Amino acid sequence: MKKLVAVCMALVMALGLAACGGSGSSSSAPAASSGAVSAPAASGTSASEADDGIAMTGGNVEEHSVEAIKAKGVLVVTTEAGYAPFEFLDENDNVVGLDASLAQALADDLGVELDIQNIAFDSVVAEVQAGNADMAIAGLTPNADRKKSVDMSDMYYAGGQCMLVLEENLDKYATKESLAGAVMATQKAALQETLMAEQFPDAEPLLLPDFPQCIANLKNGECAAVMIDEISAEQYMQTVEGLAIGKVPVEIDPEEGGNAVAVMKGNTDLLDWVNERIAAYEAEGLLEQWFQEAQDIALNLIRGGGRVPPPRSLCFCRPAGGECRFTTKEDTMFSFERMLKIWEKYGHMYWNGLGYTLLFAFVSVLMGLVLGLVLASGRMASVQSRDNLAVKALKAVAKFFCTAYVEVFRATPMLVQVFIIYYGLGNVFKLPDSSLNRMFWGMVAVGLNSAAYMSEVIRSGIGAVPGGQMEAARCIGMSHWKAMRHVILPQAVRNILPAMCNEFVTIIKETSILGMVGIVELMFRAQSIAKQTYIFLEPYVIAAIMYFIIVFPLSKIIAAVERRMSKSVTR
16 A cells, blocks of 8 residues: 555656756758759648647746847757758758758848757747747748647748659549558658548558658558658659659648747747748849758769768769669668668767767766665665654655655656656756757766666565674664675675666666667667668668677676676685
8 A cells, every 4th residue: 555655645746847948960060052942832820829729838938028038149949850951961961951041041031050950840849848948940830729838930941742652643643532551751840641531531640750860651551642842842853763743632721731840938139030041032032042042052962972861871883973773672772781881981980979979878877876875775764663753754754765766667657757857857957058958968868767777676685684783783882874884785786786777878878778869879870870871771780790899898897797696705
């Protein structure tokens, strides 16, 4: 019964954390280069509109006003650099495209530096909600659901949606009825996901992190069609053989058929200023200019042998002086030669990511060890007959909360914990630098998780020490804590050390979760390289090899130490 109560209490604590408020991965300010607008359209939603929605705003609106941004000297913008020509990575790893150029122009007009953070698409708006970014510029459509969470500017680009299919299947999927039961792919958390559910309810949805993976699935026959915007569809057709715009139309509200800037709900000051600047850029022809520049950069990268913005994993074969093209299905198979080329060019990025991974793992385990010792002590606190009422109450409360802590952290996934702590505590207790804030709370999240397991390791290690040791220490006049420090813990270390080292090995692997909130560890680097090269298999194989090279020797060393300690015990 006590355990049940402890669990319930812990869940309440977790929900309390969730009610608080996060960060992303930074790529420094891009070079201007982006693309255009068909017709800047309908105006954005103000804070007074869409009040019937659930608007979770974790930050202070005043901290993201025009004057506040000028005062701090930096404009923080979130995006997802995998959506050419709106935002993609150039050969120098800079975020370029229409959205990048727009962000740079806004920063220049404010007279501040641009910090553009390249993160997962489904976290782009969340960072603005949480107050970790001033705005999001990521090809966002101002649909009704999104307006419930953030305010959207006037549209700086207007365009339609369509279906991409294989040329050979144009007639096969020529009607809405022909798509019933077929697999349709699109990017998760995007407007297309909603349109697909509304207009093609009988189709089987395939929701993927980005459009390049959607196109890869289409080429490999894993899906029948991809729902995408018309401009990106045209760009894909120029770079990937065998694609065509399908005959089935995609209906869309003109007020939602474009891209807009997202700002925090209620930030009318910044919203009005952004709308004013968008109107000025459109009048000066800058949006059209940026759009054309973005398209030119994308195509030059393809023809010049650089990275391929739209098709990512598809463009492996580049004939000398020719365009990138998709040839055979074998081109998507593993290539050792391709892996070596990736390592040669991006090896430094992998080493950088590995360094952060080891740092996070070491700090997290150290934090877990210290906090785990406290938790173990709290859980092992026993009420003595000589204790007064206050001490008894204190021990009971400590035992309850320590037990609740351990039960919650051991019974919930680490990924959930990372999101709750990062978007909760990380928003309440913000560090001034967004990258530092992200890394700090990432380490805290992993450390708090590790503490729950370390406490059980320590508790079992202490429990393995014969009870007579404590009794003997107390008989010679030692206090309880002195006996613990000088007698019990030194003996318990022998039992604790192997398990603690195993926890370190486990944490090295589990830090890969931190990439979900934009922390630049090894897995995040592999994902970034996959986006930059548009090759998915080899970058992850390299990451797996690096994890293995680190973890396997450590595991063998730990096993050897454990055997040695076992021998010393038997002697």
